[in-house]
Amino acid sequence: MAEIAIRSIVKTFTDRTRGREITALDTVSLNIGDHDFVCLLGPSGCGKSTLLNMIAGFEAPSSGRIEVGGTLVEKPGADRGVVFQQPTLMPWLTVADNVAFHLKLKGVGRTERRARAQHFIDLVGLTGFEGHYPSELSGGMNQRVGIARALLMNPRVILMDEPFAALDAQTKLEMQEELVAIWQRIRCTIVFVTHSVDEALVLGNRIAVMTRRPGRIRDYFDFDMPRPRDITSPAFNDAKRRVLALIREEAGSSRKAA
Structure with a gap:
């Protein structure tokens, strides 16, 4: 099938x-x-x-x-996870919080959110940038955040x-x-x-x-x-x-x- x-x-x-x-x-x-x-x-x-x-x-x-x-x-x-032409990140949230945002909507606690987000932050090569905001990143790095966010949903x-x-x-x-x-x-x-x-x-x-x-x-x-x-x-x-x-x-x- x-x-x-x-x-x-x-x-x-x-x-x-x-x-x-x-x-x-x-x-x-x-x-x-x-x-x-x-x-x-x-x-x-x-x-x-x-x-x-x-x-x-x-x-x-x-x-x-x-x-x-x-x-x-x-x-x-x-x-189904979606990655758009523009990463559509929330500028007031850090990399870690952008990646884990849908977990927050589901009521997942902060410690668990951070732990689950970290795996995908590492996977897309953004280790060390967890606390940065989108305005502090390049276009390619912001797109990596968008990919990590989509992957975290485990689609x-x-x-x-x-x-x-x-x-x-x-x-x-x-x-x-x-x-x-x-x-x-x-x-x-x-x-x-x-x-x-x-x-x-x-x-x-x-x-x-x-x-x-x-x-x-x-x-x-x-x-x-x-x-x-x-x-x-x-x-x-x-x-x-x-x-x-x-x-x-x-x-x-x-x-x-x-």
Whole structure:
């Protein structure tokens, strides 16, 4: 059984200003297995973030269904952790308190909160920064706090919406390597939204290439290149050429349709 089963998802929005319906996603189906690292790759506006939000339970499909662990997704749940493009931390809380915030909402005592948070603070490489505030950290460090907060919920699935898009190239590379190491260690399922071909191929063991709006799955393939991945290797560049060819074909089809 798939860890995440996406079945014939259609999502439409109403443009009230222009009095028309806009189809964001059109009959999207995917099976995502346990411990898969799936990258949703596509151009801006193709609906990949909308699809991620529906897996998270933040939005409902217009038709179709999504199941996680065999259970229909109807609302957000603790089985799905979410990491956004911006870490959305609370600036008045320290790193430790941001990571453990949902435990405080559940009434867990301070000593236990700190102990449980520390494990994930160490895991994302922020040992020694427990008492710092978000304004005192770099963008990459704040994103690590967001990842630690999601991990602390012990979810089956982690959903990530272009979390490294705002980082400089060196920090992004470090964060990608760190994320792969965490994924290999905790053996969760990750769905990662990106518009970068290189990022998808560095991270994913499965790649879903989406079309322009309305978003469909153009191709969905395994990428089992050994890690750490050498982006200068023939195998990596062969895969990159394959993906770029799909993107060019899609762009050509879009121009003809227009």
